[in-house]
Amino acid sequence: MAHYCLICGSQLQTKWIENREREFCSVCGWINYEQLKVSAGCRIELEGKLLLVQRKNPPFKETWHFPSGYVEVDEYPPHAAERETLEECGLVVSANYLAGAYFYDDDPRGSGVVLMYSATINGGELSLSDETLAVKFFMPDELPALPLAGMSALASIQDWLAEKKNG
Ligand SMILES: [Zn+2]
Known part of the structure; x- marks a missing residue:
């Protein structure tokens, strides 16, 4: 399922960031840090x-x-x-x-x-x-x-x- 940026609405990509694969926005740079x-x-x-x-x-x-x-x-x-x-x-x-x-x-x-x-x-x-x-x-x-x-x-x-x- 595609996920979208909470800031600008663009479709998120995944990338290795700070020791794990995370969703990020290639348009505005927002990173989806999932938390407990x-x-x-x-x-x-x-x-x-x-x-x-x-x-x-x-x-x-x-x-x-x-x-x-x-x-x-x-x-x-x-x-x-x-x-x-x-x-x-x-x-x-x-x-x-x-x-x-x-x-x-x-x-x-x-x-x-x-x-x-x-x-x-x-x-x-x-x-x-x-x-x-x-x-x-x-x-x-x-x-x-x-x-x-x-x-x-x-x-x-x-x-x-x-x-x-x-x-
Ligand atoms: Zn964005």
Whole structure:
């Protein structure tokens, strides 16, 4: 499929640039540096249980993950994590500190990094969105049986479990 320059609309060519083949525009010189998508999410623990949301839509339909989503281009990542949590499960939270950063390359929409913040609940009420099939707090021993939304969900939940075990 032909791709076109975002600056001048000319058809892009491919060329070896800075150690890999990249698309570039021979008319205006624009280079298409493909980059990872950035997402942010919240890790919310209450009375020893972990909050997860179940996806309603593909990809990863009906699997579980932390409330999270794409960071807008002008958005402070902790605010994106708080916004996505409110949208997906109805809770008003504060993203307190970065608990981990998780790479994934198993999403058909493109590869990326998820910034996962440890967060506390300030208000709101657990509720569903049009992207969410269910929201639930899980005990640590319930987590291994859950179908998870890909490698970043698995890695971030494993990290939380390891932290619980190590006190
Ligand atoms: Zn161009």
